[in-house]
Amino acid sequence: MHPRRLACFLLGTWLGASILLSAVAAYNFQTVDEVLLAAPEPARKMLQAIGQTQARQLLRHHAAEANRNYFEAWELAQLPLGLALLTTLALNKASRLQIALSAIMLVSVVVARFLLTPELTGVGRMLDFEAPSVAVALLKHRFAAFHRMYGAVELIKLSSGVLLTGLLLYRSVGSRKRRRSDLREQVDAVHDADNRHVDRG
Secondary structure (H helix, E strand, C coil): CCHHHHHHHHHHHHHHHHHHHHHHHHHHHHHHHHHHHHCCHHHHHHHHHHCHHHHHHHHHHHHHHHHHHHHHHHHHHHHHHHHHHHHHHHHCCCCHHHHHHHHHHHHHHHHHHHHHHHHHHHHHHHHCCCCCCHHHHHHHHHHHHHHHHHHHHHHHHHHHHHHHHHHHHHHHHHHHHHHHHHHHHHHHHHHHHHCHHHHHC
């Protein structure tokens, strides 16, 4: 596979999976209310037995725990993916800007995985079953702050990826145009050489 195509493939996989996982995470929490409102009869009896509030807490905890596992696994998967993209660009003499954008994406994943996600996971689990109180309000404020930082880091990663995609595509189109121009020049040169005898006449 051509290095630029490999870079585009890695980048497309990275961006596509990141967007898909964000959508899945949002949908997981949405299903909590859907289950409570439209649960089949056997499930409804179980939910009624433990109470509506407790059932909602349990289902939200399950959704949150699933999302935590998804994000932790995806963050780990992004590390070799990002390293492969950075290596591909560096070894094939990509521009400094392209390499820098790839490095920013990889650093964003490192920051999220080792600084933000552990805090979000720990505080999130404490909040899953806690009753409202002053301490819980402080925890929620802390969780919201780290969640905003995580969102900002994710936005930086995605923005860098979109810009890098544009640069790779622009370079690919430009390279194709140059090849076509070179080919036309070669054809014109051959055509002129073949018709020199006509000019002499």
